[in-house]
Amino acid sequence: MKWSKETGGNFEDRRGMSGGGKAVVGGGIIGIVALLLTMFGGETGQVIGNVLQQTQGGTNQQTEQVQTRELSAKEKELGEFSRANLVYNxxxxxxxxxxxxxxxxxxxxxxxxDGVNTACGSATSASGPFYCPADQTIYMDLRFFEELRTRFGAKGGDFAIAYVIAHEAGHHIQNLVGTNRKVRQAQQGKSEAAANKFSVAQELQADFFAGVWASRNKEKLEANDIEEAISAAQAVGDDAIQSKMQGHVQPEKFTHGTSAERKAWFMKGYNTGDMHQGDIETIYNSIRY
Structure with a gap:
């Protein structure tokens, strides 16, 4: 991806620090089940704090934020890249x-x-990137992308990071236009499977919005960038993760959409560049499980 250093944006780099934003809990980090539940942490962030309480049983302790290590040159570059993409979005x-x-x-x-405290609760790096609507902030542990490549088979490349940032920015758009509230209301009183279908629609729309962003920034794209984004989207499809981790697929448990759906809606956003071509009702009605 073609990019340059940018200033501005409500951006904070807490890497290399202990205390402050770190959640200190008993019992070690969240296990793989929680990782799968919160991959691309969704638009509420609320599950993150709940998972910590349920799986750790610990009490959050906060200390003064202290610099504990110097970031490497590569880490600093990835931080600048992330900030630039926030500005581009x-x-x-x-x-x-x-x-x-x-x-x-x-x-x-x-x-x-490692961990962070947010207005939506506490999270560890196992939560994956997520957006918290309560403080309107995207949270990212950039080491997630190595996990995405080595464990889930996504292609490497910086545009995979750009895609995820755009996906989480898509959840921010949903928060601004009221989609989050409408989805929560629609989920009330529904069965788990029915409520999950609304979550899938919301995640697919965030992928669609990421595609719209990419379409509007084609001058920044290099060869294979879209392939990198598609690979990342497919790697975290519910069917791909379930097949890999448990050997079978349970559509009623889907919360983010299949690999094919995530690719399709990202590409629709990219091909149209029009945010109105992916309204939540159309996406919901396209889901066949």
Whole structure:
């Protein structure tokens, strides 16, 4: 991906620090089951704190935030890359909102190691990237992408990171336009399978919005960038993860969509560049399980 250092954006790099944003709990880190539940942590973030309480049984303790190590040159570069992509997303969505007579509010972004406290609860790095609507912030442990490549078979490359940032920015868009609230209301009183279908629609729309962002930034794309994004999307499809981790697929447990669906909706966003081509009702009605 073609990029350059950017300033601005509500950006904070907490990597290499202990205390402060770190959740200190008993019993070790979250296991693989929780990782699968919270991969691409969704739009609420609330499950993160719940999982910590249920699996750890510990009490959060906060200490003063202290620098414990110097970031490597590669880590610093990835931080600058993440900040640049936050800025690129802000510019794109501000323009789109202006086109539609709406006012855009920028999200924040926090990079962290190991654990972080948020307005949606505490999380460890096992939670994967997530967006917390309560503080309108994207949280990322960048070591997740090595896990994505080595454990789940995604291709490497910086555009996989750009895609995930755009996906989480898509959840911010959903928060701004009221989709989150509508989905939560629609899920009330539904069975687990029925409620999960709404979650799938919401995640697929975030993939669609990521595609819209990519479409609006084609001048920054290099060869294989879209392939990297598609590979990342497919690697975290519910069917791919379930097949890999438990040997069979349970559609009623899907919360993020299949590999094919995630690819399809990302590509629809990329091919149209129009946020109105992926309304939540259309996406929901396209789900056949």
């Amino acid at each position: 802000n510019r794109t969505w501000e323009a789109i909102f202006n086109e539609n007579g709406q006012t855009y509010q920028e999200p924040g972004m926090v990079l962290f190691d």
